[in-house]
Amino acid sequence: MIELRDISKVYRQGERDVTALQGVSLRVAPGEVLGVLGHSGAGKSTLIRCVNLLERPTRGEVRVDGQDMLALGPRELRQARQGIGMIFQHFNLFSSxxxxxxxxxxxxIAGWPRDRIRERVEELLSLIGLADKAHAYPAQLSGGQKQRVGIARALAPRPRVLLSDEATSALDPETTRSVLGLLRDINRRLGLTILLITHQMAVLKEICHAAAxxxxxxxxxxGRVVDLLARPGxxxxxxxYAPFTAGAGPSHPGGRRVTLSLAGERAAQPVITLMARRFGVDAHLLEGTLERVAGVPVGRLLxxxxxxxxxxxxxxxxxxxxGLSPEPSPDA
Structure with a gap:
């Protein structure tokens, strides 16, 4: 649904060039939620704005739903953008x-008839759970409510693609979970393709099928979030995952410390118990974590x-x- 090929973006600042993106290639499948993770200054916002050409790449190719975005004229580009919704970190609502x-x-702006607009707005207000706030103004809303309005506005023209530019980074954890739950529900119910950027690992774990x-x-x-998290290296x-901190060196004579990575069905099976019984060894659990990522159990054990x-x-x-990828512990 979204394909970036060898995208580069160079800005001119005074007497020098600043490269924001260098040869970026990215693919997002139809109906997929892909998160782009990176620190501040990594080029995330520039990348997502290249999809709808709010930023025009210096070099490369941008395709959305098979359409070459860079080949479009002004009128065709405006039409194409109606199929690409966007939500922002600071909501960008009209206060008046x-x-x-x-x-x-x-x-x-798109010229919809008044009766269709009214029906669509009512439908979206119900979807985001703010049917009682139709006549309220942004200043009367909480941050989470503002972001829900931003999501509804982005969905109004029935886009095929939704872009999210750090949409939850200004929200508290509870509100973030609520907004991510709404996006997940929209993705499942509407089959909407979502490309989001974030610096928060929790966002990837909560909603994304794939990550870059x-x-x-x-x-x-x-790659797939579950696969990348489950594979050491x-x-x-x-x-x-931060390094394990348990002790220095084996705590039992002749002991061997190993780190195990688990994902999917393996995380729910008694593999360690079966191993201990079959080979006559004891397994002492020192540290570990097990959580659900995109509905799949993923974890690591020392x-x-x-x-x-x-x-x-x-x-x-x-x-x-x-397939548990046993790796020697640094303290082994």
């Missing part, structure tokens, strides 16, 4: 317009295995066969 007026604005890590204007990694795994050297080697081989 009511909630209903803000939601209706893109439909008025952006650093210094380059995409250094892209990926950049997303490194950013998400365990210490004790037993004969031969039994330990066979046990470690079994864990590898089960």
């Amino acid at each position: 317009q009511t909630v209903a007026g803000n939601i209706a604005y893109p439909l008025v 890590v952006l650093e210094h204007g380059r995409v250094v990694e892209q 990926t950049r997303l795994h490194e950013l998400c 365990i210490e295995l004790t037993g004969s050297p031969e039994a330990l080697e066979r046990a470690l081989g079994y864990l590898r066969e089960q």
Whole structure:
């Protein structure tokens, strides 16, 4: 649904050029929620604004739903943008317009008949749970309510794609979960493709099917969130999980400390118990975490295995066969 090919963006600042994006290629499948994770200054906002050409790339190709955006004239580009909704970090609502007026604005610009606008606004107010706020003004709303209005406004023309530019970074954790829940519900009910940028790992875990890590204007990694988190050595795994802190060195004579990565069905199976029974080793749990990411259990465990050297080697081989990626602990 969204495809960026070898996108670069260079700004002129005084006497020098500043490169915001360098050869970025990105694909978002229809109905997918893809999050772009990166620190401040990584180029995230520039990247997402290149999708609807609020920023025109210096080089590269932008396609949305198969359409070459850079080949469009001004009129065709305006039409194409009606199929690309966008929500912003600071809401960008019109303070002089009511909630209903803000939601209706893109439909008025698009020339919709008045009765259709009224029906669509009522439908969206119900969707975002603010049917009683139609005549309120932005100053009378909470941050979460403002963002819900921003989402409704973006959805008004029935877009195929929704872009989210740090839409939850100005909200408290509880409100963030509420807004992300709304976006997840919209994605499931409408099949909407969502590209969002964030610096918050929790946002990726909560809503995204796939992720791309952006650093210094380059995409250094892209893939399914669950796969990247479950695989040691990926950049997303490194950013998400801090090193284990339990003790220095084995706490049992002859013990072997290993870190296990679990995901999906493996996280719900008694693999460690079966290993201990089969090979006559003991498994001591030292630290660990297990959580649900996009509805899939994902986790990491630090365990210490004790037993004969031969039994330990066979046990470690079994864990590898089960796909748990046993890695020696730095303190082993």
